[in-house]
Amino acid sequence: MVYTPPSNVTDATRMVSWINSTTDLWLFQGIISAVFVVSLITMLKNQSNTASKSFAASSFIAMLVSVLARTIDLIPTWFMTLWIVMVGLSAVWMYVEGTQ
Amino acid sequence: MINKKGALVLRDVMFMMIIVSGIFVLSGLFVSEMASNYENTNMSNEWAITGTNTIANSTFYDTGSDVAATGDGLSAETGIWSLISGTLNGIGDALFLVLTAPNTIGDLVGGTLQDAGVTVKISDIINYLIVTIFWAIIIFTVISGFLRGGKL
Numbered sequence: 001m002v003y004t005p006p007s008n009v010t011d012a013t014r015m016v017s018w019i020n021s022t023t024d025l026w027l028f029q030g031i032i033s034a035v036f037v038v039s040l041i042t043m044l045k046n047q048s049n050t051a052s053k054s055f056a057a058s059s060f061i062a063m064l065v066s067v068l069a070r071t072i073d074l075i076p077t078w079f080m081t082l083w084i085v086m087v088g089l090s091a092v093w094m095y096v097e098g099t100q
Numbered sequence: 101m102i103n104k105k106g107a108l109v110l111r112d113v114m115f116m117m118i119i120v121s122g123i124f125v126l127s128g129l130f131v132s133e134m135a136s137n138y139e140n141t142n143m144s145n146e147w148a149i150t151g152t153n154t155i156a157n158s159t160f161y162d163t164g165s166d167v168a169a170t171g172d173g174l175s176a177e178t179g180i181w182s183l184i185s186g187t188l189n190g191i192g193d194a195l196f197l198v199l200t201a202p203n204t205i206g207d208l209v210g211g212t213l214q215d216a217g218v219t220v221k222i223s224d225i226i227n228y229l230i231v232t233i234f235w236a237i238i239i240f241t242v243i244s245g246f247l248r249g250g251k252l
Contacts, residue, residue, distance in 0.1 A: 063127070068134070070143055077146040081215050084124065084127040087127065
């Protein structure tokens with residue numbers, strides 16, 4: 001597969017944007033997924049956090065980052081929608097579990 | 101919160117529907133604000149037509165308008181008949197929303213899956229599966245209530 005050669009890459013922002021477009025927008029989708037996984041594991045390590053609370057907080061962080069990334073056209077809309085849905089599901093999970 | 105026996109009743113599904121649609125509506129506000137501030141019309145246009153956004157909006161505002169209608173009926177000053185009929189109409193609308201809550205959740209999930217690129221055939225099957233599972237749980241909970249804890 002032949003990738004588009006970098007052109008007009010004069011600073012770090014344009015370089016990241018070029019890498020993202022070359023990887024078909026998967027660079028930032030991977031970064032946001034990694035942010036979710038790392039924050040989830042970090043929160044789960046704290047004994048006072050339940051699984052639903054950790055899931056809700058980490059998916060909320062990922063949702064905030066995804067909306068910011070979508071604003072500058074780094075991820076597709078469906079990926080942002082996915083995180084919004086995850087926040088909704090985590091709220092339902094917290095309700096079902098009766099988390100205070 | 102679900103009752104101590106862990107049974108899912110229509111009330112819980114209704115609360116789930118309101119919570120999910122409220123979160124989607126607030127997220128939609130966030131997305132629209134960001135798109136407006138940074139003049140990314142492509143983003144707001146794509147988000148506006150998603151099933152997640154449209155179904156959540158209609159669910160959230162329909163519930164609000166039904167509750168408002170009930171409130172208007174209660175505060176009617178044109179006689180006892182308008183008070184009773186207005187209140188009953190509002191309660192009837194709210195009851196309809198409660199009864200269709202499992203279907204609304206199925207529609208929300210189905211619409212979201214279609215936004216994510218899942219074909220209509222698959223999303224329809226998942227939609228009906230969610231609706232039937234919810235109704236099965238609710239109906240068996242009601243029957244269990246009539247049998248005073250006994251199960252079929």
